[in-house]
């Protein structure tokens with residue numbers, strides 16, 4: 001876990017590995033962060049019968065790692081501390097509409113303990129905590145119902161990949177959808193000695209107590225509840241009728257959290273670029289886990305260390321990329337995306353000048369299904385790279401990806417190239433500071449599968465060896481994918497951003513918003529659509545100019561085109577930055593990007609300022625947000641046209 005002695009040792013171990021592999025500029029950055037870990041947590045049902053929750057996960061003989069007494073019990077990062085004895089109410093998934101339903105049944109949760117399940121439908125646990133806090137509940141218990149991540153899905157651990165009776169999904173309940181990173185240094189780095197705000201002013205810290213439960217511990221509470229029967233859609237996988245609860249079930253909860261400041265460590269290494277050392281491709285993976293973190297994040301860390309070993313071998317053979325690779329092992333991702341956020345805030349000015357892309361791998365493999373989440377301008381290069389890589393099935397990764405997407409889209413026809421990448425990017429991992437705060441294009445890479453042991457003790461070697469990636473074939477493939485994508489970007493003559501594709505995506509964002517919120521009945525969307533059309537044309541012209549330049553340069557002596565392409569690249573790097581509004585999106589000033597953000601549930605949210613204003617029916621605010629988008633588009637259209645002109649001029653010179 002972040003803040004633990006072992007995790008801090010691993011920061012140094014990663015640094016040592018990178019030095020041995022031949023990487024350069026190996027550095028460990030320290031950030032002093034408001035941390036959160038349990039001193040004492042207990043839960044007892046006091047009526048109608050007594051039950052002491054175990055708050056622990058059961059060991060299994062076949063997997064000795066499950067017997068480790070050092071494994072943590074049940075807790076949620078950044079839970080408030082306190083003690084309460086109160087009735088327990090079942091509030092389904094803990095989303096706002098669930099409390100609305102309880103109100104129709106005459107049930108208030110004020111001062112009570114709410115029991116909610118994790119994913120039906122899924123929402124980030126921090127959103128459940130904030131919602132319960134706003135409803136005036138005294139505490140929230142979040143449990144894993146077997147219908148969603150247990151026996152309702154298939155065989156459970158250790159016979160299968162799904163969560164067993166006692167598995168506990170730990171996690172943080174930070175409100176990092178408002179403000180990620182150290183809660184006491186919003187917008188600046190928590191380097192030792194940094195200015196800190198008072199805890200009472202920290203918008204990302206919950207004021208409610210929260211504890212996660214296995215269904216083993218939730219069952220006695222649910223089974224004894226009185227009150228109205230839960231509606232059919234609220235019924236879970238346990239073999240009895242669920243009730244909403246009344247006064248019958250009462251519980252005593254005590255949560256005592258240690259919130260002392262602790263050092264977090266980000267380990268960084270570089271491979272300095274041979275020709276353009278001040279242009280960076282940034283790669284990162286987080287190191288902190290909840291227990292072992294077999295999938296999350298250690299599969300990603302193993303992939304990263306294998307990739308850096310390969311890059312080190314290439315360096316030893318004299319193969320150095322044109323641009324610099326900056327590689328980071330983040331800390332505290334699980335708490336508030338903390339290490340990456342603090343590092344991004346510390347080096348913001350330099351990153352805005354130098355960063356071409358950020359490539360994130362959190363978990364690399366929990367199964368065989370590829371999920372690529374690039375900003376739309378990088379979708380084309382990602383698809384291209386997958387064509388070159390052999391997958392374990394003998395097909396290319398591209399073909400496997402098409403098969404996976406076809407199934408996901410429930411289509412009988414093969415998926416189109418334009419449907420492969422998922423360009424709807426929410427939060428929930430270390431790409432957030434790069435995309436949303438700095439305006440750097442990001443790509444997320446992951447192979448996933450039935451991963452029912454997420455954030456539990458059972459996410460370990462046994463699970464990975466038997467269910468996640470037996471033979472580690474997808475780990476190896478991720479090493480190739482991540483490395484080849486990084487080198488494509490690092491060695492490109494003209495940076496492979498595809499703004500024509502970006503424009504098509506932006507148009508579909510506007511279309512979807514208009515269908516959902518009937519924006520055109522309140523605002524004139526034509527100027528916005530006209531700008532998107534022009535941006536698409538400018539992107540298509542640039543793509544054509546790039547092709548012409550690259551084919552001319554293969555026929556012409558090298559040299560002349562370099563100055564022009566370098567200048568053009570510097571301009572193209574700024575396109576993503578231009579989607580950022582220094583004021584941020586309304587109500588969340590840290591989130592600067594106006595095309596991409598996350599909802600409070602972590603779900604993706606496109607055109608956040610315009611969308612949230614439209615959904616709130618605030619058409620005055622929506623109109624001003626539309627104007628911001630139009631101005632950004634105008635700026636980027638001019639930048640693309642300028643880049644095309646420069647490339648055309650240079651290839652004409654080359655032709656003479």
Ligand SMILES: [Zn+2]
Pocket residue numbers: 286296297333362363
């Ligand atoms: Zn993770």
